[in-house]
Amino acid sequence: MSAWFAKLNETFIASGYYRLMLDGFKNTIIITLGALAISIVLGSLIAVIRYLGEDVPAMKPIVKVLTFYVNVIRGIPVVVLLLIFYFVIMKASEGLVVGIITFGINSSAYMSELIRGGINSVDKGQMEAGRSLGMSRLQCTRRIIFPQAIRYILPAVGNELIALLKETSVAGYVAVVDLTRAGNLVRNNTYDAVNPLLLVAITYLIMVFGLDALLRKMERRLARNDKR
Amino acid sequence: MINVKDLHKNFEDLEVLRGVSVEIEKGDVMCVIGPSGSGKSTFLRCLNLLEKPSSGQIIFEGDDLTGKDIDLDQHRQKMGMVFQQFNLFPHMTVLGNLTCAPMMLKKTPKDVAEKKAMELLERVGLADKANEYPNTLSGGQKQRVAIVRALCMEPDVMLFDEPTSALDPEMVGEVLEVMKELAADGMTMVVVTHEMGFAREVSNRVIFLDEGVIVEQGTPDEIFNHPQSDRLKSFLAKVL
Numbered sequence: 001m002s003a004w005f006a007k008l009n010e011t012f013i014a015s016g017y018y019r020l021m022l023d024g025f026k027n028t029i030i031i032t033l034g035a036l037a038i039s040i041v042l043g044s045l046i047a048v049i050r051y052l053g054e055d056v057p058a059m060k061p062i063v064k065v066l067t068f069y070v071n072v073i074r075g076i077p078v079v080v081l082l083l084i085f086y087f088v089i090m091k092a093s094e095g096l097v098v099g100i101i102t103f104g105i106n107s108s109a110y111m112s113e114l115i116r117g118g119i120n121s122v123d124k125g126q127m128e129a130g131r132s133l134g135m136s137r138l139q140c141t142r143r144i145i146f147p148q149a150i151r152y153i154l155p156a157v158g159n160e161l162i163a164l165l166k167e168t169s170v171a172g173y174v175a176v177v178d179l180t181r182a183g184n185l186v187r188n189n190t191y192d193a194v195n196p197l198l199l200v201a202i203t204y205l206i207m208v209f210g211l212d213a214l215l216r217k218m219e220r221r222l223a224r225n226d227k228r
Numbered sequence: 229m230i231n232v233k234d235l236h237k238n239f240e241d242l243e244v245l246r247g248v249s250v251e252i253e254k255g256d257v258m259c260v261i262g263p264s265g266s267g268k269s270t271f272l273r274c275l276n277l278l279e280k281p282s283s284g285q286i287i288f289e290g291d292d293l294t295g296k297d298i299d300l301d302q303h304r305q306k307m308g309m310v311f312q313q314f315n316l317f318p319h320m321t322v323l324g325n326l327t328c329a330p331m332m333l334k335k336t337p338k339d340v341a342e343k344k345a346m347e348l349l350e351r352v353g354l355a356d357k358a359n360e361y362p363n364t365l366s367g368g369q370k371q372r373v374a375i376v377r378a379l380c381m382e383p384d385v386m387l388f389d390e391p392t393s394a395l396d397p398e399m400v401g402e403v404l405e406v407m408k409e410l411a412a413d414g415m416t417m418v419v420v421t422h423e424m425g426f427a428r429e430v431s432n433r434v435i436f437l438d439e440g441v442i443v444e445q446g447t448p449d450e451i452f453n454h455p456q457s458d459r460l461k462s463f464l465a466k467v468l
Contacts, residue, residue: 123315125311125313125315126315126317128278128311128315129309129311129315129316129317129374130317130329131278131301131304132276132278132304132307132308132309132311132378132387133304133305133308133329133333133377133378133381134301134302134303134304134305134329134333134381135301135329135332135333136301139332139333143328143332144317147319148318148319
C-alpha cells in the first residue's frame with residue numbers, strides 16, 4: 001500500500017504533473033459546459049423551428065435544411081467532425097475553441113431530436129384545444145405544449161450531458177489538453193501507465209455519478225410537482 | 229351565422245366529406261347525427277378549420293374562413309369548441325385553464341377574467357374546484373370545465389364534438405344539463421352527438437350525415453318521427 005502511495009507521489013506530486021491533470025480537468029469542464037450551452041440554444045432552436053414549420057408551406061425549405069443538418073451531423077463520428085473543424089473550417093482557431101464549437105454542434109443535433117421528441121409526446125389534443133380558443137401555434141407551443149414537454153425533455157437532456165462529457169475525451173486529437181490527454185501525457189512522461197489512466201477513469205466516473213444523482217433528484221422533484 | 233358551402237374533405241384517397249352545404253342561423257341548436265365514419269366530427273372540425281377543407285367555403289359572420297388572408301385565430305376566438313377528450317391543460321389549475329386564453333388573447337385584466345370565470349364555474353356548480361388541477365376531477369366535471377373554458381372567451385357559437393362519448397354513463401346527465409341551459413340562454417350550438425334524447429329534446433334542427441353527405445335534415449320531429457330515407461330509418465332503428 002505504502003509502495004503505491006510512493007508511486008502516486010512520484011507520478012503526480014513530486015513531478016508537478018498534478019498541475020497538468022488539474023488543467024486537463026478544467027479544460028474538460030470548460031469544453032463540456034461551453035458545448036452544452038451551444039447545444040441547448042441551437043438544439044432548441046432547431047427543434048422549435050422544425051415543429052412550428054411542419055404545417056407551414058413557406059417554412060418547408062428551412063425545415064428540410066434543418067432535417068438534413070441533423071442527419072448529417074448524427075452520421076459523422078465526432079472525432080472526424082473535430083478534425084474537419086480544426087484542420088479545415090476553423091484553421092486559425094485554438095483547439096479549445098474548436099472543441100467547444102464542434103462538440104456543441106455535434107450535441108445540438110441529438111439535443112434537437114430529444115427536444116422534438118418531448119414536444120411530440122404531448123397529446124395532440126392540447127394544441128387543438130389551444131388553437132380552438134384562438135391562440136396561434138407559437139402561443140400554444142409556449143404556454144401549453146412546452147411546459148408539459150419539459151417533463152419529458154429534462155431527463156433526456158441529462159443523459160445527453162453525460163454523453164457529451166465523456167465524448168469530450170477525444171479533444172486531445174486537436175491539441176487540447178483535456179483530462180484524458182493530460183493523463184496520457186503523464187503516462188508518457190512518467191512511464192507509469194496505471195495510475196494516470198486510473199485517475200482519469202475515476203474522475204470521469206465521479207463526475208458521471210454526480211450528474212446522475214443530480215438528475216434523479218430533479219426527476220423526483222418533477223414527478224412530485226406533477227399535477228396530472 | 230355560419231354558411232357552409234359545398235364542403236369537401238379528403239384524407240389522402242379517403243373522401244370523408246363529399247359536398248356538405250348547410251346554413252346555421254343565430255340561435256340555432258343544430259345536432260349532427262350519423263353512424264361512425266360518416267364524417268360528423270370532420271364536418272365539425274372543418275367549421276373552425278381545425279381540419280382544412282379540401283374545397284368549399286365556410287362563411288362565418290360574413291368572412292370566408294377558407295380565404296387566403298383571413299386571420300383565423302381572431303375568428304376562432306368567437307367559436308368555442310368542446311372536445312370528446314376534454315383536452316384541459318393539465319399543468320394549470322381549473323381557474324388557470326379558464327383565464328389563460330382571455331388574458332393572453334383579449335388582454336383581459338386578471339381580476340376581471342377570474343371574476344367572470346368564477347361566475348361561470350358557479351353556474352355549472354364547480355366553484356369549489358377553481359384551484360384544483362384537472363386530474364383531480366371526474367370526467368363529467370372535466371367536461372363542464374371545458375365548456376366553461378370555451379365560454380370564457382364569450383364566443384358567438386359553440387361547437388361540441390361528441391362531448392359525452394368519453395364519459396361514464398352516470399356523468400352524461402350533468403354535462404347535457406349544462407348544454408341544455410346554454411341552449412335555453414340562446415347560444416348558437418352545433419353538436420355532434422350520439423345522444424338522440426338530447427337531439428330530440430334540445431335541438432331545433434337535426435342533420436343526418438352518412439358517407440360524407442347530408443342524407444336528411446329537418447326538425448327533430450321530422451327526423452325522429454317521420455324519417456323519409458331508408459338509410460335514416462335503419463340508423464334510427466339501431467340507435468333508438
